[in-house]
Amino acid sequence: MCGVFGAYSTKGSPVLEDIYLGLCALQHRGQLSAGVAWTDDGTVRIKKGLGLVHEALSQNELAKIDAHAAIGHVRYATAGGTRPENCQPLGADYAQGPIAIAHNGNLTNARALAAYLAYKGAIFQTTCDSETILQLIAHQPGAVPLEALETALSKVEGAYSLVVLLNDCLIAARDPWGFRPLAIGRRGEDYFVSSESCAFDIIGAEMVRDVEPGEILVIDKRGIISRKRPPKPRHYRCAFEYVYFARPDSVIDGRSVYRTRKELGATLARCGGCPKNAVVAGMPDSGTLAAIGLAEEAGADFEAGVVRNRYVGRTFIQPTQRVREAGVKIKLNPQPGIFDGREAVIVDDSLVRGTTAGRIVSMIRGSGAAKVHMRIASPPVRFPCYYGIDTPTSAELMAAQMSVPELCRKIDADSLEYISCDELCRAIGLPKDELCTACFDGDYLEEEEKNDLLGF
Ligand code: AMP
Numbered sequence: 001m002c003g004v005f006g007a008y009s010t011k012g013s014p015v016l017e018d019i020y021l022g023l024c025a026l027q028h029r030g031q032l033s034a035g036v037a038w039t040d041d042g043t044v045r046i047k048k049g050l051g052l053v054h055e056a057l058s059q060n061e062l063a064k065i066d067a068h069a070a071i072g073h074v075r076y077a078t079a080g081g082t083r084p085e086n087c088q089p090l091g092a093d094y095a096q097g098p099i100a101i102a103h104n105g106n107l108t109n110a111r112a113l114a115a116y117l118a119y120k121g122a123i124f125q126t127t128c129d130s131e132t133i134l135q136l137i138a139h140q141p142g143a144v145p146l147e148a149l150e151t152a153l154s155k156v157e158g159a160y161s162l163v164v165l166l167n168d169c170l171i172a173a174r175d176p177w178g179f180r181p182l183a184i185g186r187r188g189e190d191y192f193v194s195s196e197s198c199a200f201d202i203i204g205a206e207m208v209r210d211v212e213p214g215e216i217l218v219i220d221k222r223g224i225i226s227r228k229r230p231p232k233p234r235h236y237r238c239a240f241e242y243v244y245f246a247r248p249d250s251v252i253d254g255r256s257v258y259r260t261r262k263e264l265g266a267t268l269a270r271c272g273g274c275p276k277n278a279v280v281a282g283m284p285d286s287g288t289l290a291a292i293g294l295a296e297e298a299g300a301d302f303e304a305g306v307v308r309n310r311y312v313g314r315t316f317i318q319p320t321q322r323v324r325e326a327g328v329k330i331k332l333n334p335q336p337g338i339f340d341g342r343e344a345v346i347v348d349d350s351l352v353r354g355t356t357a358g359r360i361v362s363m364i365r366g367s368g369a370a371k372v373h374m375r376i377a378s379p380p381v382r383f384p385c386y387y388g389i390d391t392p393t394s395a396e397l398m399a400a401q402m403s404v405p406e407l408c409r410k411i412d413a414d415s416l417e418y419i420s421c422d423e424l425c426r427a428i429g430l431p432k433d434e435l436c437t438a439c440f441d442g443d444y445l446e447e448e449e450k451n452d453l454l455g456f
Contacts, residue, residue, distance in 0.1 A: 001076035001245065001390050002088070002104040003029030004182075006163035006193040008170040008219045009068040013190060016062040018203045019072040022192065023053045025199035028247055029104070030076035033087035037100035037165060038067035044091035044098035044165070048073075050084055069170050071163040073102035076390060086128040089165075095141035096148070097167045103130035104195055105159030105180045105388040108447070113155065132156065146171070146218065150227070153216070157447045159238075159387035161211070163193050170219040176229055177236040177445060178213030179387045179436060181252045184224070191219045196250040210253050213237075236436035236445050240389050242428050243378040244349045248289055255429050258289060263427040264377035264419060265293025265347060273375050273417045274298035275343050281305030283348040283360060284332070290377035291347035300345070305338045306360065332360065339369035343414075347375045351407075352391065354398035358411040371414040379421050379440040380404065391439055 003026030007015035019036050034056035035048025045067075049056035053074060073088035091100030107113075110129035113136065118124065122135045136152035143151065145166045153160075159179035164171040172193040174182045185192040185200035186208050192200060197207045211217060214229040237253055238245075248258040273294065274280065280300050282291025285308070295302035312331050344364050351357050357374055364372045380399030385391045394400040398407055408416035421441050425432045438444045 001030060001388060003027075003074040003195040004071070004102040004104050004161060004163045004193070005073075005195070005199060006071040006102070006165075006170050006172060007069065007190065009190045010221055010223065011189040012068045014063075014066050014068065015070050015190065016065045016067055017059065018190070018192065019070050020053065020057060020059050020062050021203050022194055022199040023057075023072045023074050025202050025247075026074050026195055027053055029195055029245070030074035032082060033075040033084070034073065035075075035087050035089050035102075036062065036070055036072040037089035037091050037102070038065065038070035039098045039100075039165060039168070040067065042097060043093055044100050046089055046091050046100065048087040048089070050087065056087075069165060069168065071100060071102045071165050071170070083127065086126045088128070088130060090126065090128065090131055090134055091165075092134060092138065094138040096143075096145045098165065099134065099137060099145070099167075100165040101130060101134055102163050103133065104161045104182075105175065106386060107132060107156050107160065108158035108386055109156065110158075133160075133162070149173075150216065150229075154229075161195060168220060172211050172215075172217040172219070174211045174213055174215055176214035176232045177436075178253070179236050179238055181237075181241060181246065181250075182211040183252075184208045184211060184217065191224060193217070193219075196246055196252065198247045198250040201249065207251065234433040236387070236438075237430065237434055238387065238389065239424055239428060239435045239437050240350075240378075240385070240439060243424070244286060245389065253430070260428050261289035261349070261377065262293030262296070264349075264424070265290030265295075266297035267419050267423045267427055268347070268375045268377060268417065269294045269297035271417065271419065271423075273373070274300050274345050275371075275373065278343040278345045278373065279303050279305065279339060280345045280347065281338070281364075283346065283356065284308040286350075287346075287348035287377065290349060290375075291345075294345065294347055294375065294377075303335065303338050305335050305344070305364075306346075307333050307335055309333075329363065332363070334363055334367040336367065339364055339367050341368060341370050343371040343373065344369040345373045345375055347377060349376070350378045350381055351376050351398060352381055353396055354407065354411055357413070361411050361413045365412075373415045373417075374408070374411060374413040376416070376418045379418050379424055379437075380407075381439050383439050383442045383444075385439045386444070387436065387438070389439065
């Protein structure tokens with residue numbers, strides 16, 4: 001759960017303000033830290049800090065810097081904890097010049113690689129899995145930089161969508177499985193790389209296409225060159241991006257996130273998920289589109305029945321006992337009069353620990369609903385994610401611990417329904433062997449053993 005953004009102007013225009021704006025559009029992918037990197041006279045320069053983009057970076061300062069190639073990152077810590085030194089981009093001036101990288105995804109063999117690199121003399125500056133890529137490159141001091149990057153990527157396992165500054169090149173790379181999204185945009189002579197296409201809209205760029213799984217794109221003065229690696233038998237594009245994580249105005253691997261979410265709601269309706277004369281409401285904002293899709297398909301009333309306070313973040317209100325008792329009402333409040341005496345169908349995108357669903361059911365009941373039916377626009381989340389989405393361990397995943405009827409009783413709903421994994425794939429519009437559904441069905445990628453670590 002991070003966002004990456006890169007820009008290269010072949011006509012030499014400054015791009016750091018574009019990076020700032022691109023990161024603002026990707027803010028939903030990570031709020032822990034933000035940073036940018038560019039090169040100046042053969043040296044890597046980095047500005048980064050904790051917090052939201054506008055807290056960590058100064059738009060005014062960045063707009064004054066004359067760099068025609070740069071990368072940026074917003075971080076949600078999944079690997080490496082919350083230390084300031086783990087903020088990205090990570091960069092260094094190594095034997096072949098300046099290098100900086102920004103990474104989205106989790107490397108599943110980072111620990112073994114780090115141990116090997118430390119044995120070879122590497123001194124790690126962070127506890128971030130992404131640093132292993134940087135170190136693998138630096139440990140090939142005599143290799144052509146692009147080849148060193150390709151060799152480094154052949155040694156890492158798991159998920160990576162990367163933007164890299166290497167001397168005067170911008171490089172975009174997506175792992176051969178395609179776990180995390182990555183797209184290319186263009187505005188005249190300027191090229192952009194982004195975790196999500198929504199970031200192109202705000203800088204006036206057009207989406208060109210997705211970076212393909214396994215593709216390495218090199219962008220320099222001459223334009224874009226694509227280097228493809230041998231294809232894998234199947235892909236693992238993250239289905240949870242469509243369910244929850246990505247912005248609805250993004251198109252990922254040719255599929256609109258907005259349409260997919262509405263279709264997920266319609267699927268719930270087709271499974272008989274909406275009693276006659278029920279009033280349908282979505283959890284703002286994660287369940288809204290699925291709720292609209294459900295109501296449209298069922299011919300039921302949709303109401304903005306739950307109001308969300310957008311300004312109360314987790315950090316603003318301290319959890320004293322009194323506040324804890326007020327609970328979720330500080331953030332979410334039912335619209336008075338909407339549910340009186342009626343059956344309510346409440347839709348959310350996913351149920352993880354079950355906290356939100358339990359609270360919302362009691363809140364809607366308390367506001368006068370005759371019955372409260374909970375509908376989840378994805379299958380039960382039963383398995384942790386090792387590829388970059390922040391899910392808790394199985395012990396904390398409610399659906400891993402109990403059956404759906406038990407879960408329904410636990411959240412005190414009159415009924416609880418999910419969709420199946422097949423229905424999820426159908427709503428996205430990709431076959432099962434193009435998608436990663438591991439958090440729902442445990443179908444994890446089994447990577448081939450890589451025993452060829454030595455040999456730099
Ligand atoms: P829970 O209350 O633990 O069951 O979490 C479910 C709620 O968290 C839903 O409203 C989701 O929209 C949201 N959600 C789902 N996955 C994540 C995630 N990885 N990080 C943060 N929120 C999430």
